[in-house]
Amino acid sequence: MSFYLADMFRAFGPATFIAALYAGLLLKAARTTLAAEERLRRHLTFIAVPALIAGIAIGAFAFFWADGAAALTEAKMVMEGACLAAALLAILSAPFALRFSAARFVALPIFALLVAILTAQAALVFADDTTTHALTATSVLNTELILNVLAVVIAAAALGAFAAAVSHAASRTPLIGLGLLVLAVLIEAAVWGGDVMLGLLQVGWLQVTSARVSLVAKADYYAEAAVYAELVLALILGAAFLLRAPRPAVLSDDLAGQARTERRKLKAFALGERRWFRGLAAAMTFIVASMLYYDLYASQPPRLSEATPVSVDDQGTVRIPIDQVKDGTLHRFAYVSSDGHRVRFFLINRFDAEHVAIGVVYDACMICGDKGYIQRGNEIICIACNVRIFVPSIGKAGGCNPIPLKHEEANGDIVIAQLELEKGARFFSEVVSTDVTDPVTGEPLVNTDAPFSFEFEGRTYYFTGEDSYDAFRDAPEKYSHEPLAPARVSWQPED
Amino acid sequence: MFTRLLQQSFRRDWRRKLLAIFTIVLATTLMTALASLSIDVGDKMAREMKAYGSNIKVVPKSDSIPLTIGGVNYNPLSGRDYLNEADLPKIKDIFWRNNITGLTPFLTLPVTLGSAEDDHVPLIGTYFHKLMPVEGFDNFFTGVTVTHPFWQVTGTWPEEDSLDQVLVGETLAERQGLKPGATLTLTSAEGKSRNVTVSGIVEASEEEAGGIVAPLALAQDLAGLSGKVGSVSVSALTIPENSLSRKARSDPSSLDAQQYDTWYCSAYVSAIVHQIEEALPNASARPIWQVADSEGVVIGKIQLLMAVVALAAFASSAMAISSLLNTSVMERSREIGLMKALGASEAAILSLFLGEAVIIGIIGGLIGAALGAGLSQIIGLTVFGATITFPGVVVLVVVIASILIALAGSVLPSRTIAALAPVETLYGRR
Amino acid sequence: MLQASSDELEEFETDSESQTRPVIETRGLTKRFGTVTALDHIDLTIRAGEFVSVMGPSGSGKTTFLNLISCLDTPTEGSYLLDGIDVSTFTEKERAVMRRERIGLVFQQFHLIPYLNAQENVMLAQHYHSVVDAEGATRALERVGLADRAHHLPSQLSGGEQQRVCIARALINEPSLILADEPTGNLDAKNEHLVMELFSELHREGRVIVLITHNPELGRRTDRTIWFEHGRRVRRASEAA
Incomplete structure (x- = not known):
């Protein structure tokens, strides 16, 4: 349920905000007479509803038409390009719409376009996001299905309330509303622009350069935060609106007659504005709370249990007494390789106390990578793909089983050679800072500060300068055969 | 106001x-x-679809069209096609082999107890706790104790591969007044007969209640079907079904290459079923969903x-x-x-x-x-x-x-x- | 009885009134129901501070006139300016705003909500106008002499008292105009006198009151009487005298 709620807000939130700001500016321009305002309100509703439906239909159609990842990328690219154009049109027309009431004949069609295109894009994103989540596990009506559908409905209602409140607030603070509209579009434009560029790179219409790739990567990195940025803008709008709103008047005793009636009207107006503000605040609180709940809590993978750091003895081995690890729980250890990779591995008794058979494996999977495994009750679970691992099979390769780690048993100890742990460096991406030496010059340096690095045969080498880097790259075999130096561990285990 | x-x-x-x-x-x-x-x-x-374990039934291909009406199997080919016992370890050789926690073969045939005038009762041959030779698994024990942990036995389990020990279903035992230690003569339709000892009374599902559960070897001997099994129950650790696996279940060929890879390399029951069918070409596998099927x-x-x-x-x-x-x-x-x-x-x-x-x-x-x-x-x-x-x-x-x-x-x-x-x-x- | 032309009447009004701000101005105000013309080209100006009675036989169009000037209905033709605002083309919503802010209505049948007490009945008008103000409602009831009856239900009040609650309700939003339709029609002589006294007082305070009545007695207590007959304004001989 929380996923659908959060994702509705993520997908449709920015679109709602931008369209509502624009509608608010139009509303301000029309606030000449009560009838004119009413008429515009009616027009906006009559436009927004079909535009929303059309947008959702377009988005859904595009999603079903786009069979396969490439077609989907193209569809997204086209949609986001259209969004950019529509948003630009809106920004350009907004000052005129605010200034000249006759401009609404242009502004209303632009509003329709804006709503339809932004909705279509959001619907496409939403449809794409939800493919990895099941709305329901079965076609028979069930609790999960109802809650998920309800989440979508509630989110739509919250967005509706948010849109109404934003447009009201923007109509009261039109200049700030205009500024925020520009900012909101800029934020989304960065996201859309990044996606469009990525699409162009993918379909080969744009040549791949490192600058472009880094730009796309940056846009993608910040895309997650974009919706929060939009919410910050909404917060600014709310604050500005609250500051501009009159304070509810006090009906003091010495007032009488006309003055008292006037004061009553002012009070009603102020209370009405307060109500709008509270509505905006409530909608925003709900949106932010449900997104934060999902992003910070519900979507977080379970945490790995703490890994005991191990170091190598003078024989170049790691020894772990079997008695320490035969209780049937997962015992996680971590070794820092000479190139600074934190190699996690775990030991577990595959059978019971009477039949001790210790499985010794890396805390990583060939398919899912180094997310690791957790123990929940009697089950060992791969965090990445959620599959339950058949405990007696731990230590055997295949499926999503943890990668076996070569070891021996001697004198009641599990003995792991340092070389084997060094080999494991390739499976793990986590790097801690450690002292290394430049294989070419022999100079000592800290791996995380090294300006150059090169991966060769599953091991990362670090260099003090470009010269040694180039020298190594040209003939890696020449330098890489150095014996493995014992790693000097210079990191603190996390708590 | x-x-x-x-x-x-x-x-x-x-x-x-x-x-x-x-x-x-x-x-x-x-x-x-x-x-x-x-x-x-x-x-x-x-809940069933989202469980982290599934049961899969593997039957010969010609048997897969269910024609069971009112509890009577009308499939005319039934009883003619069998799976080979020797092929069973292949199930432990699929991509998700580590997720197969157990597999139990079954071979059912009608037998009479004692004299020939008696009613036919089903004799179900199976593994109880058998060491299966599987490459890479030196001690893979499987059988009903693994795949059907709810089976309860009063007395002792028969020895694996023995030809003279059986379990009797609770209803049958009550009807015939059988206790652990009693002896029976089982005669099959083929005319073969064996004297057996009742090692225990079994409480299992409805099918077993009115029948006899015997080591697979005994059933094969009585049926004259050496090395054959009628069906296999497989227990597997799986991940919950989602829209991808549902799409794959209806038609794996509807997936594009990337989706197919994701599906094949995820422990969906449909993927495992698919892989079992790949491993045993003449078999048909199907997940068993108790609630969904009833x-x-x-x-x-x-x-x-x-x-x-x-x-x-x-x-x-x-x-x-x-x-x-x-x-x-x-x-x-x-x-x-x-x-x-x-x-x-x-x-x-x-x-x-x-x-x-x-x-x-x-x-x-x-x-x-x-x-x-x-x-x-x-x-x-x-x-x-x-x-x-x-x-x-x-x-x-x-x-x-x-x-x-x-x-x-x-x-x-x-x-x-x-x-x-x-x-x-x-x-x-x- | 003479039928006067609009020009004449206009002249008459201009003569008789000092040039204060017009509150009501109608020009060719016409209302037709199907083929029946209920009100036929009425030109009329009522200025600030006037106490005017509208008289005429049944079916003369005086109630239709009241509905139009109280913004309850729209004219078929002509214009109507209330406080200088042309309301003849207003939508229902806009007319509702005019009603709540500029018009106080007093009815022959009182039309008090039976389950709300006197104070709450007054507060209902405040509620639809802006916000409720119990203090203000109490003062309005004091003004009509019902301070001790504020928490009585209409059924516990006499006819005269009910009508005074109704007047308090009409006054509460400080309207530009008080319109009373046969306010004493259901009252005995004593209460009639009380209510008329109240209207006179309000008039002296400078409020514009339009009284619609059959009763010539009441008509005489106003500054000016406007006569309607068959949907037209007529000039009575007695009036000119």
């Missing part, structure tokens, strides 16, 4: 409000009962009917509310006219009636949900012979539905309100 008006409206007109609440209670009781029956089964099915089928078929009934209840109660409210609006037309004359907006007047409708809806919905919960238990007991777990979400759904009923019923009255001219109601003339 708004609450004061609402309060007074209820105090003054409580008979009509009570009638409206009663109308909604009737509809929502029905809705609750139907919805909770359906949702209970749906939840059970969802109650789920029933509910799935009558779901539409339930929806229609619920909709009818919704519509009729909305109409009843509509006429009740309309009468109330007519009666209070002077009041409404006055409010309009005082400059009340239509929305302000409407909100008064909508507020009433919502309160009526909530009260009626809650009462209806409570009554419906009771009704669903009665239906559950009489129809399914079991109480149902009342799904809490039904209360939410029903209250929302009853508010919607009340609001739908307010559409017509609100038009009446809009059409009321204060001129007419205040002066009674134009």
